Amino acid sequence: MSKCKVQLAIVGHPPPDFDARELASWNSNVFEISSVIESFQLNEDAAGDDWEFSDVQFENAVRRDPTCDFLVMFVTVKLECNWYLRRLSDNRIVFTFYEMDHIVRHHRLPLKNLSLRVLYAAVLVFRRYGSRIPVASESTNYAHDETRGCLFDMNANKMDVVASLHRPCVCERCCSQLKEAKVSNELIESVKKEIRKVQKPLADRIIDFVRAHTIFSIFVSVLSALVLGITASLIAAWVYEFMKATLSSFLQA
Numbered sequence: 014m015s016k017c018k019v020q021l022a023i024v025g026h027p028p029p030d031f032d033a034r035e036l037a038s039w040n041s042n043v044f045e046i047s048s049v050i051e052s053f054q055l056n057e058d059a060a061g062d063d064w065e066f067s068d069v070q071f072e073n074a075v076r077r078d079p080t081c082d083f084l085v086m087f088v089t090v091k092l093e094c095n096w097y098l099r100r101l102s103d104n105r106i107v108f109t110f111y112e113m114d115h116i117v118r119h120h121r122l123p124l125k126n127l128s129l130r131v132l133y134a135a136v137l138v139f140r141r142y143g144s145r146i147p148v149a150s151e152s153t154n155y156a157h158d159e160t161r162g163c164l165f166d167m168n169a170n171k172m173d174v175v176a177s178l179h180r181p182c183v184c185e186r187c188c189s190q191l192k193e194a195k196v197s198n199e200l201i202e203s204v205k206k207e208i209r210k211v212q213k214p215l216a217d218r219i220i221d222f223v224r225a226h227t228i229f230s231i232f233v234s235v236l237s238a239l240v241l242g243i244t245a246s247l248i249a250a251w252v253y254e255f256m257k258a259t260l261s262s263f264l265q266a
């Protein structure tokens with residue numbers, strides 16, 4: 014199973030809490046990020062009547078490195094139809110943090126989780142369509158309207174994206190469709206295994222655990238306090254006896 018080589022590019026001003034280098038250091042058996050992550054200035058204003066940028070405006074923004082399988086451009090401006098991802102020509106996609114960053118931060122999730130979700134979904138789409146990303150005008154059916162915490166949730170309501178930013182999955186229907194499209198079992202299993210590592214920060218997971226197991230957490234806290242108290246008393250008693258013996262020996266000498 015060969016890895017997809019992915020080119021990343023930042024177009025315009027990135028969110029302050031987004032670091033594309035974090036994606037490059039993500040350990041994956043299904044994709045590798047090109048070591049060169051370039052940034053580009055966004056030269057134009059929005060062409061749309063509602064301040065949205067059209068696909069055409071991004072068609073000439075960044076060229077794909079021919080040694081990479083596909084290119085992901087990260088932007089912060091509004092895209093056509095207010096979608097958060099648009100497919101362009103020549104195996105390129107543009108993803109925007111517009112509105113998405115507020116939703117993700119509101120749920121105390123890192124933007125990295127959102128970016129990884131996009132990358133894993135793009136890898137599966139690339140393989141599903143015979144090593145190419147279909148352009149926006151091409152009819153596709155890889156996304157589903159129901160929110161299942163799956164990489165291919167449509168998220169017509171953008172708020173629903175949070176369901177697939179903590180231990181996302183590839184649902185049974187999507188797995189079945191991917192297999193029918195000749196995506197290997199090994200790739201699907203690797204993706205499913207790796208996306209389980211896309212999680213909330215540890216502190217939030219601890220809070221969730223305490224909320225779900227309140228009595229057990231209180232019991233463990235009380236037990237820990239008792240054990241610490243007893244241990245401290247034993248150490249203090251030992252130190253006292255040691256000091257007493259040392260002082261006694263010193264005075265006798």
Ligand SMILES: [Zn+2]
Pocket residue numbers: 157161163164165166183184185186187188
């Ligand atoms: Zn699905």
